[in-house]
Amino acid sequence: MKVDYLIVGQGLAGSLLAWQLLERGQRVLVIDRDEPDTCSKVAAGIVSPITGSRIAPSWRINEFLPFAHQFYWKIEEQLGEKFFHHTRIARLFREEKQQVRWEKLKVEQAENITPYVSDDPFQVDNAVFHNDLGGFEMSQAGWLDVPAFLRATQLHLLERLGFAIGKLNAEDVNVDHEGLKWKNIEAKSIIFAQGWEGNRNRFFDFMPMNGTKGEILEIECNDVAAAAETRIVNREGWVLPLGNGKFRVGSNYDREFENAGPTEAGKQAVTERVSQFFKPEFSVTDHRAAIRPVIRQSRAVIGRHPEFVRVAFFNGLGSKGVMNGPFIANQLAEHLVYGEPIDDDLDLRKNY
Ligand SMILES: Cc1cc2nc3c(=O)[nH]c(=O)nc-3n(C[C@H](O)[C@H](O)[C@H](O)COP(=O)(O)OP(=O)(O)OC[C@H]3O[C@@H](n4cnc5c(N)ncnc54)[C@H](O)[C@@H]3O)c2cc1C
Structure with a gap:
């Protein structure tokens, strides 16, 4: 051949x-x-234009993001199938210095920030999320299945x-x-x-190659207010709504892993990360792990x-x-x- x-x-x-x-x-x-x-x-397939604990625009964002949108839309049209789900991301600040940095960034890097951020007043349901320090909402975001x-x-x-x-x-x-x-x-x-x-x-x-393992959970909760959230909510851990009170949540970064499989410690790490900002009680219905290819x-x-x-x-x-x-x-x-x-x-x- x-x-x-x-x-x-x-x-x-x-x-x-x-x-x-x-x-x-x-x-x-x-x-x-x-x-x-x-x-x-x-x-999880999340596309987030502004990321990390430093709250920075992603690398070459103005080239990579529009190209990715166009590419996935083209393939969807060609195959008549939907893969990319346009979903807003509510980003919560974890510490005060992130608030300060954000105000500075909006001025200094306006061209890398303004196109991706919503002008609407920032709101999350305080009954569902710990939101002591506020945050911002990204409009040009979503996730690929x-x-x-x-x-x-x-x-x-x-x-x-x-x-x-x-x-x-x-x-x-x-x-x-x-x-x-x-x-x-x-x-x-x-x-x-x-x-x-x-x-x-x-x-x-x-x-x-510096592989970094990540674990990811699917959870269920009976909280009506949480089930009403349609955005991905992120506070250096994220909650991605799948509908009917089901969510995908993640993730951790483990550079000292022994194998690629899911571990109890990984599950604990993800649960703790998410529980820091997601208030409802939940049960874990699925747990998977893999190693990211990092250079x-x-x-x-x-x-x-x-x-x-x-x-x-x-x-x-x-x-x-x-x-x-x-x-x-x-x-x-x-x-x-x-x-x-x-x-x-x-x-x-x-x-x-
Ligand atoms: C928990 C977790 C959450 C993540 N969340 C996100 C996210 O929200 N957004 C995002 O953009 N990215 C996310 N990522 C990262 C993303 O998954 C990676 O960037 C991407 O999957 C890397 O793709 P890859 O093709 O390089 O590697 P892989 O997906 O590992 O693909 C490599 C393939 O090569 C095959 N292979 C290897 N060696 C051989 C061989 N000798 N012969 C034949 N086949 C071989 C393997 O079987 C595999 O199928 C996440 C990763 C993890 C682990």
Whole structure:
């Protein structure tokens, strides 16, 4: 079998790249191990323009966010299916210095803040949330149903004979000037989009992968006022309403993990984080965990291998895969297919 591009991994990175390559008329084969709890399958999929304890606009927000919106809307229209849920985010301040910082930011970084923030007076139900210090509301926000997007992508690829379940071992890839071969598959290039295990392969063992585990819960509560909340509410932990008194809540950041599975300590950490601002009692109905692929916070790295030009890399989406991924996948596809340059801050060859 001959393809133009062989992609290893059908998480968000591999899926987004596959769409971009298909759009450019390329023949693509994506190989994935098809595991139940990968980072993309566990992710909450939240898109939040202003984030973190420092309350800062997300990296390259004015480029990444509009691109992501356009991309998901286009795929939704093409497939006749909905994945992206436009939902406002109510961001609560946890400490006074965040209030102070916010007032400063609104003036100093107006161009990176104003487009994403609602002018409406900020309100949350004080019977449901601890809101001693106030906050602000983001209008250009929402969440992607990542598992649904991945399933639809997989089906789209299968219809084009572009997906296979399997484990690709980089040792078994033969690469030379003519092309490359893995088993009976010949390709012009291979792209490794393996998530947190990105450096467990002979080509990219020099990449500093710093996997960060996150656990996530689904909860239920019988509180009518809480059930009426439609926004995602965030106070360095978040509550995402799913309807009928059900919520997804998360998450923690664990760099010292022993394995990828859910743990009692992780469940406790998420419960404590959420209980600090969410007042109702709740019961946990589901609990999952996965490891985020982190290289340098959530700043992904793409590009060709320094020596093997037919071997490329797309990884390090961190905790911002949904928002940052579409723009970055587009840039990698432009580079692979047309030789367009990669931005310095994304380019593997310029940073590693
Ligand atoms: C708890 C939690 C909450 C999160 N919440 C959000 C959020 O709200 N918003 C957001 O934007 N991001 C969130 N993220 C982060 C987001 O999930 C990641 O940015 C994204 O999923 C990374 O995608 P990826 O494709 O790089 O990695 P992965 O999803 O890990 O995909 C890699 C794929 O490669 C496959 N693979 C690996 N090696 C091989 C091999 N040798 N052969 C074949 N297949 C292979 C794996 O099986 C996997 O399917 C969250 C993550 C976690 C853990």
